[in-house]
Amino acid sequence: xxxxxxxxxxxxxxxxxxxxxxxxxxxxxxxxxxxxxxxxxxxxxxxxxxxxxxxxxxxxxxxxxxxxxxxxxxxxxxxxxxxxxxxxxxxxxxxxxxxxxxxxx
Amino acid sequence: xxxxxxxxxxxxxxxxxxxxxxxxxxxxxxxxxxxxxxxxxxxxxxxxxxxxxxxxxxxxxxxxxxxxxxxxxxxxxxxxxxxxxxxxxxxxxxxxxxxxxxxxx
DNA sequence: ACATCATTTAGATATTTAGCTAAATGTAGT
DNA sequence: ACTACATTTAGCTAAATATCTAAATGATGT
Numbered sequence: 001x002x003x004x005x006x007x008x009x010x011x012x013x014x015x016x017x018x019x020x021x022x023x024x025x026x027x028x029x030x031x032x033x034x035x036x037x038x039x040x041x042x043x044x045x046x047x048x049x050x051x052x053x054x055x056x057x058x059x060x061x062x063x064x065x066x067x068x069x070x071x072x073x074x075x076x077x078x079x080x081x082x083x084x085x086x087x088x089x090x091x092x093x094x095x096x097x098x099x100x101x102x103x104x105x
Numbered sequence: 106x107x108x109x110x111x112x113x114x115x116x117x118x119x120x121x122x123x124x125x126x127x128x129x130x131x132x133x134x135x136x137x138x139x140x141x142x143x144x145x146x147x148x149x150x151x152x153x154x155x156x157x158x159x160x161x162x163x164x165x166x167x168x169x170x171x172x173x174x175x176x177x178x179x180x181x182x183x184x185x186x187x188x189x190x191x192x193x194x195x196x197x198x199x200x201x202x203x204x205x206x207x208x209x210x
Numbered sequence: 211a212c213a214t215c216a217t218t219t220a221g222a223t224a225t226t227t228a229g230c231t232a233a234a235t236g237t238a239g240t
Numbered sequence: 241a242c243t244a245c246a247t248t249t250a251g252c253t254a255a256a257t258a259t260c261t262a263a264a265t266g267a268t269g270t
Contacts, residue, residue, distance in 0.1 A: 002116055005110075005113055005114050005116075005119070006114050008110055008113075008114070008184075009110050009111050009113070009114035010257090010258085011107050011110075012258090014110070014184070017188075018187050018188070021187070021188055021189070026216080026217095027216075027217060027218090028215095028216060028217080031217095036258085036259070036260090037259075037260065037261080038216085038217070038218085039217090039218070039219080039220095039259085039260075039261080039262095040258070040259055040260075041217095042217065042218055042219085043218090043257090043258075043259085044258090045217095045218095046218090047257095058217095058266090058267090060216090060267065060268075061215060061216050061217080061266070061267045061268065062215095062216060062217085062267095063216075063217065063218095069188070072188065073188075073190060076181070076184075076185055076190065079113075079119070079181075080181055080192060081195070082123050082126070083122075083123070083126055083174070083177065083178075084126070084194060084195045085178065085181065085192055085193070085194060085195060086192065086193055086194070086195045087185060087190055087191065087192045088190070088191055089189065089190060089191070090186070090189045090190060090191040115227090115228085117228090131246080131247095132246070132247060132248090133245095133246060133247080136247095141228085141229070141230090142229075142230065142231080143246085143247070143248090144229085144230075144231080144232095144247090144248070144249080144250095145228065145229055145230075146247095147247065147248055147249085148227090148228075148229085148248090149228090150247095150248095151248090152227095163236090163237090163247095165237065165238070165246090166236070166237045166238065166245060166246050166247080167237095167245095167246060167247085168246075168247065168248095
């Protein structure tokens with residue numbers, strides 16, 4: 001759980017997770033959303049993997065990252081409960097607040 | 106919101122918040138719960154203050170820290186909603202003596 | 211075999227962070 | 241005014257972090 005919070009402490013990584021919520025993406029696609037180099041992004045992906053927040057699948061020469069929602073959810077819920085807060089999936093199918101529909105390129 | 110997540114990325118600070126949920130405490134009382142020096146704790150308090158997660162009130166020669174639940178709640182909720190998660194106050198739970206409404210400084 | 215593409219690893223650097231001890235500040239009591 | 245107490249500030253160090261460029265790895269297509 002500490003690793004999850006460390007991972008969440010960086011805005012780039014939080015945004016990566018947010019992008020992955022819409023759908024899995026390759027490392028390159030994700031990188032295109034940020035103004036930093038690919039090796040830097042690769043390091044961010046490694047932190048997210050170490051926190052078990054994402055999983056990677058190699059397909060040909062691309063690597064597709066997928067968010068592990070249950071891990072994020074459990075960490076958030078576990079923490080929230082320490083403060084008498086409850087967390088539950090928002091009735092799904094409905095996009096979350098602030099969700100935009102992203103276009104693939 | 107970034108400052109809140111940075112603040113939450115350290116286990117000592119998360120535990121400070123958890124302790125403060127039960128009731129406000131002085132800097133010294135809080136420090137007694139951790140195996141680090143008081144100056145180090147003081148630095149942690151400063152980070153929590155900067156994130157607006159706690160407020161400090163001087164009374165005589167002690168300084169009492171109080172959690173700002175609404176700030177924590179808003180940050181958690183705001184983030185959770187990006188992922189289609191909803192967060193709401195748990196029905197009852199431990200009431201928490203000082204668990205009340207705070208306003209900005 | 212070779213060139214190309216996607217991604218990661220290596221190696222370097224600058225900044226931030228968590229920790230310490232010692233000193234300064236502010237308040238209370240005598 | 242002096243002493244004691246509670247807390248923060250100053251100054252330091254070691255470790256972690258975010259970033260970069262250049263090089264290595266691995267897969268595809270010619």
